[in-house]
Amino acid sequence: MSRAFTREEDSENAIAGIGERPISQHRNLVTQRGLALIDAELAVLRDDLARAEKRADRERIALISRDLRYWTARRESAELSVPEPGSDLVRFGMGVTLEGDDGRKVHWKIVGEDEADPAKGTISHVSPMALALFGKKVGEIAVVNGKEWEIVKLSDN
Structure with missing residues (x-):
């Protein structure tokens, strides 16, 4: 086995060890601003991923991909909730x-x-x-x- 192969294997193990971002088990209620923030984060990450892929930066690609999985899951589970105007009870978004x-x-x-x-x-x-x-x-x-x-x-x- 060559040393180059060993180094590549070690690098893959280090990248694989970054772990996933935990996703909350609670309902993913979001405000309109919160939904826009998720969409903006996804756009930034997609741009970052394209740049990392051009540089063939495997560690950065792994980190960005992990964050993309997190924010994609959060976008897919997002439930937009807008408070009832004039409500006299404390509600989400107020x-x-x-x-x-x-x-x-x-x-x-x-x-x-x-x-x-x-x-x-x-x-x-x-x-x-x-x-x-x-x-x-x-x-x-x-x-x-x-x-x-x-x-x-x-x-x-």
């Missing part, structure tokens, strides 16, 4: 302003898992906070991790 027992206010928009970014004010619909809020109205209390939050405002954004 903005919720809360006030803690210390008087501090926070605002969260409840979105899909892939769109969630708490640092930017969005939380996943399967997060403990979202689950505690669903179905509640302004003036009601949600308890998360022993802390009480009063719902003070609902919005469509």
